[in-house]
Amino acid sequence: MRRDLGLADGIHPLLAGRFSPTRFDASAVVDDGSLSLLLEAARWAPSAGNSQPWGFFVCRPGEPEYERVVRHLAPSSARWAKGAGLLVVTLARRLVGDSSVLYSEFADYDLGQAVAHMTVQAQAMGLAARQFRAFDLESLTQELRPNPGWAIVSMVAVGKAADDAADSRDRRSTADLLSAPWALPQ
Numbered sequence: 001m002r003r004d005l006g007l008a009d010g011i012h013p014l015l016a017g018r019f020s021p022t023r024f025d026a027s028a029v030v031d032d033g034s035l036s037l038l039l040e041a042a043r044w045a046p047s048a049g050n051s052q053p054w055g056f057f058v059c060r061p062g063e064p065e066y067e068r069v070v071r072h073l074a075p076s077s078a079r080w081a082k083g084a085g086l087l088v089v090t091l092a093r094r095l096v097g098d099s100s101v102l103y104s105e106f107a108d109y110d111l112g113q114a115v116a117h118m119t120v121q122a123q124a125m126g127l128a129a130r131q132f133r134a135f136d137l138e139s140l141t142q143e144l145r146p147n148p149g150w151a152i153v154s155m156v157a158v159g160k161a162a163d164d165a166a167d168s169r170d171r172r173s174t175a176d177l178l179s180a181p182w183a184l185p186q
């Protein structure tokens, strides 16, 4: 199942070069202009019916909002996320208000695309991103109190990578992508 993740694969260098760091340079700042571009990249993601069911809470070291977020990190993510110049809490709008009516069947799917846009934009700007779920979802939700219908899904640490891609990175083969879902050959 292992495959080479080198540029020889022929995919775009921005995609080939992207990886999720486990160390960030804590001295590197994500400035206002960079933050605006990351949000702009997310804004232009496709979504079902152009529903755009995504939202974000952003904070940087030194800002009052930052303390509200970092205290909910799990020990595993706090180790590296605290070095990032920007933390992004991602939210999906799943329901209409406090009803059980779906706002979008594809809310989480579309949020993922918006975050993918953000991570590739980060890469293009010489930054790197590690998405993560290692935080206390319940206590962070209590802290930030999103509007009814909105759910916190994940977080993204963005900053200057201070390590290289791990040697252990691997991927399923393209053949497996096509065969794994089926019991019989298609």
Ligand SMILES: Cc1cc2nc3c(=O)[nH]c(=O)nc-3n(C[C@H](O)[C@H](O)[C@H](O)COP(=O)(O)O)c2cc1C
Residues within 6 Å of the ligand: 018, 019, 020, 021, 077, 130, 131, 132, 133, 134, 135, 154, 169
């Ligand atoms: C939705 C999501 C949740 C993740 N949660 C964590 C996490 O809690 N802790 C962590 O260290 N990495 C987390 N990751 C990062 C993945 O482990 C990483 O993307 C994967 O190992 C592939 O490595 P790469 O991004 O360098 O290609 C998460 C990634 C995604 C997309």
